[in-house]
Structure formats: C-alpha cells, structure tokens
Amino acid sequence: MAICNLDLPVQVSGLSLSGPEQLAEELALTVAQALRTAIEARGRASLVLSGGRSPIAFFERLSGQELDWSRVVVSLADERWVALSHADSNEGLVRRHLLRGNAARAGFIGLYRPAQNLDEAAQRADQALAELPQPIDVLVLGMGEDGHTASLFPSSPNLASALSPDCRQRCLPMQAPTAPRQRLSMPLALLAGARLTLLAIQGQAKLATLSEALAGEDLAQMPIRAFFLHPLEIYWCP
Numbered sequence: 001m002a003i004c005n006l007d008l009p010v011q012v013s014g015l016s017l018s019g020p021e022q023l024a025e026e027l028a029l030t031v032a033q034a035l036r037t038a039i040e041a042r043g044r045a046s047l048v049l050s051g052g053r054s055p056i057a058f059f060e061r062l063s064g065q066e067l068d069w070s071r072v073v074v075s076l077a078d079e080r081w082v083a084l085s086h087a088d089s090n091e092g093l094v095r096r097h098l099l100r101g102n103a104a105r106a107g108f109i110g111l112y113r114p115a116q117n118l119d120e121a122a123q124r125a126d127q128a129l130a131e132l133p134q135p136i137d138v139l140v141l142g143m144g145e146d147g148h149t150a151s152l153f154p155s156s157p158n159l160a161s162a163l164s165p166d167c168r169q170r171c172l173p174m175q176a177p178t179a180p181r182q183r184l185s186m187p188l189a190l191l192a193g194a195r196l197t198l199l200a201i202q203g204q205a206k207l208a209t210l211s212e213a214l215a216g217e218d219l220a221q222m223p224i225r226a227f228f229l230h231p232l233e234i235y236w237c238p
Contacts, residue, residue, distance in 0.1 A: 012214070014234030020202060023237040024057035027200055030233075031138050032065035034196045035072055038137040044071045046133040047106075048186070048194070049098075050142040050150060051076065051090025054202055058140075059097035069105040074098070075132050077141060078151035078174070078185040079111035079125075081118055088181060111171060111184040118173040118182045125184055129170035139194035143201050145209050147222025151185035153177055154221055162187040163219055163226055188223075192230050199227070199234045207236060 017023045031047065038045035049055065080088045084095075091110040099106060109132055113124035141149045148154060151174040152162050162172050167187040174183040191197075201210065213222045 011231040012228055012234065013232075014236060017235060017237040019237050020054075020057060023200060023202065023235050024061050027058050027140070027198065027235050028061035028065060030198065031062055031140065032067055034138045036067050038195070039068055039071045042133075044073065044133055045137045046073045046075070048075050048077050048132075048136050048139045048191070049090075049094060050078065050140060051080075051093050052142055054142060055140070055200070056093070056097050058200065059094065063098045063100055063103040066102075069103045073107040073109065073131075073133055075109040075129065076111050077139065077149075077191060078183055080181040080183055081112065081121055082181065083114075084110075084112065118184070122169075122171045122173040122184055125171035126169050129186075129190075132170075134190070134193065136191070136194040137196065139191055139197045141191075141197065141199045141224075141227070143199060143206060143209065143224050145205050147209055147213050147224050148176075149199070149224045149227065150191065151176065151183035152188070152223035152226075153183075154223065159220060159223065163223065165189055188226050192227065197227060197230065197232050199224075199232060201234070201236050203238065210234070210236075 035045040076090050079090045082088050084092050091112055109128050111125040113121045115121035143149050146154055153176050155177045156175050158172050158174055167189040170190055171184055172187055174185045213224050219226045
C-alpha cells in the first residue's frame with residue numbers, strides 16, 4: 001500500500017505493515033543497511049533518531065544488527081530539557097534500548113546540556129553537534145497527531161526560525177504548546193539534508209493526520225509538511 005498523494009509535487013513513498021513488530025523489524029533492517037552503505041562509502045555513518053515510546057522495539061532490533069558500530073555516530077532530532085535520569089529523557093531511552101551490546105560501541109552526541117536556561121542549553125548543544133558527521137546519513141522521524149515532528153510544534157515561538165532554510169544553528173530552544181516540557185530540536189535546515197529520511201507512525205489517528213498533512217501546504221500549521229518537499233519514506237502500521 002502506497003501512502004502518498006500522487007497529485008502533489010513531493011517525493012513521498014510508504015509501506016503499510018501488519019503491526020508494530022513488523023514495523024520495528026523492517027525499519028531496523030532498512031536503517032542498518034543504509035548505515036553499512038555509508039560506512040563502506042565514507043568510512044563512517046551518522047544516525048539521528050526521534051524519541052518517545054513508539055521507537056523502543058525498533059531501537060532494540062536495530063541494536064542487534066550486524067555492522068561496525070564503532071564507525072557510527074548517533075544523535076537525536078530533539079530532546080526534552082530534562083536530566084538523563086528523567087523518565088522523559090530521549091537520551092536515556094536511546095541508551096537503555098539501542099546503545100547496548102555491540103551497539104554500545106557507537107558514538108553518541110546528546111542534546112541535553114545542564115545550563116542556566118534553555119537558550120544556553122541550546123547553544124551548548126549546538127557546539128556539541130559540530131562533531132556530528134554531515135549530511136546526516138539516516139534520519140528517523142516520528143509524528144504527533146498535531147502534525148509536529150522532532151520538536152517542531154505548531155505555534156511554537158521559534159518555529160519560523162526552525163523551519164527557515166537559512167537557519168545556521170544546529171540546535172534551537174523550542175516549546176511544546178500543549179506539553180509542559182521545554183524542548184531542544186535540530187532545525188529543518190539540518191534535518192532535511194539527510195541522505196535517507198524515514199518517518200515511522202502507528203495507528204489510524206496518525207494515518208489520518210498524515211492524510212491531512214499531505215492535503216495541505218501550511219508548514220506552520222503542520223510542520224511535518226516541510227519534509228514532504230524532500231525524499232521521504234513512510235513506515236506505517238495499525
């Protein structure tokens with residue numbers, strides 16, 4: 001099943017999978033092969049991930065894939081500004097479920113930085129991301145039912161800067177209007193340059209959001225639309 005609108009000038013393709021287990025397995029196989037290809041071509045690979053609860057099965061399957069993890073640098077598309085030990089930490093999630101076994105040999109660049117305020121934390125994360133190999137080789141995104149991706153939320157004060165193609169910062173302070181946590185996020189200019197971008201979503205509600213996003217053009221209303229202007233592969237399951 002193709003999940004795309006052929007009437008739009010976009011490069012979107014998709015797979016409809018039987019359930020979360022198949023989605024996690026297929027996504028892990030695709031990501032691992034792309035990382036191997038990058039290592040063979042350039043000697044190293046960069047992988048940028050999204051957090052939340054949905055990716056746990058994918059992270060665990062990816063951690064078992066055979067590849068030279070010592071040549072992989074992992075980072076996050078976004079992060080909640082909470083300590084690593086906090087239950088909402090994306091970095092904590094990645095460390096528990098992906099960076100284990102052979103995958104523990106991968107390098108990791110987290111976005112969370114202790115600081116006096118969120119702006120200072122974003123500046124410190126920006127400096128750390130200078131070590132991330134670019135362009136990003138593999139980017140795995142999720143999507144909220146409001147059409148946000150990474151921490152690019154509709155109505156967030158910094159959204160215009162985050163969506164600007166001229167943004168030179170590698171990390172921006174962001175705010176989720178409907179959630180209490182302050183956020184850090186890579187901007188579109190950095191994310192959209194990825195060699196391979198995958199969007200993983202589950203459930204009928206997310207599929208409805210995707211259909212609505214594909215039918216419109218306002219990026220501020222549904223930031224996920226910004227990624228439809230670039231090659232994008234969608235993995236969906238009920």
